[in-house]
Amino acid sequence: MSRYLFIARYASEGAKGVLKSGGTDRRTTIDKMASDLGGHMESFDFAFGEDDVFTTVELPDNKAAAAVALAINATGMTTVRTVVLLSPEEIDAAEDAAYGAGRRGDELPAELQRRESRLQRIREATRALKARAKEDAATKGEPVESAKPDPKAQYNFTDPESRIMKGPDGFVQGHNVQVAVDERQLIVGQGVPQDTNEKKQLLPMITTIAQPAGMTPTHVLADAGYCSEENLAAMAETTIDAYISTRKQTHGERPGPCPRGPLPTTATSIDRMSRKLLTKVEAAIYARRKAIVEPVLGQIKQARGFRQFLLRGVEKVRGEWSLVCTRNIVKLYRLCG
Secondary structure, three states: OEEEEEEEEEOHHHHHHHHHHOHHHHHHHHHHHHHHOOOEEEEEEEOOOOOOEEEEEEEOOHHHHHHHHHHHHHOOEEEEEEEEEOOHHHHHHHHHHHHOOOOOOOOOOHHHHHHHHHHHHHHHHHHHHHHHHHHHHHHHOOOOOOOOOOOOOOOOOOOOOOEEEEEOOEEEEEOOOEEEEOOOOOEEEEEOOOOOOOOOOHHHHHHHHHHHHOOOOOEEEEOHHHOOHHHHHHHHOOOOEEEEOOOOOOOOOOOOOOOOOOOOOOOOHHHHHHHHOOOHHHHHHHHOHHHHOHHHHHHHHHHOOOOOOOOOOHHHHHHHHHHHOOHHHHHHHHHHO
């Protein structure tokens, strides 16, 4: 049903009738008529000023409202105005019918919306690149206030926490996954850092291995991605026997004969590691790496079909990579079965 507001003014004869019969009599008359028409009266009030009576009635349709207006007019009113009342919910429903649910009708055109959203996202990307530049400056010990993004710095809108990295087939936008494997091809450590290479990941991965196992590995075999003067100097201060390739080798390449004679006094840590891996014993030890960790990566990619992440954001990616590394369950089942 609809709600109607009736606003009326008394003529002099009508006012005399109110004084004679009383205000409650007029209210009772309107209330009974509304009930007879299938509605009910919500309020009936007299007022001072230009208008004398305000009454709100809920009625089934406009025809019933017209009947009430005529009845009020017959009681001695000079004018009767009828106003259709709408609830806030009815206004919302009318707005949804006119513009669609969830819309106001004053939205920008689609073209301008895209333009505004693009500008907003570009501003967000600019702020993120500036923040990243300041973080890098703080890490390097440089002044943070004057740090500015590299002119070639890029920002990924799909997954801002991913990074551009160089792969075997060119550059890719992705995440840098890490995995440490023991001689039985069991994964003993894993991680997903936000660095684009492995230069800073050697010591963190050793820590990752030591945390659950409660012990530090005695030997470490790592490819050239982990080789740096800083890493080799840090490994020299531990009891770990490290075998880290100093350069990327081609498939099937065999190390040449180890040069005779001592290393020069000016030899760097990389020079010493390179000489170490040229000896027959150490070269044979490092060659075991391709039979330890590479099969695990191949099984993850080929046997399990895992070649890209389904989630976005570094924390979700880390969780997904942790699930991928549960291949240990299958491996342990086969080893113990």
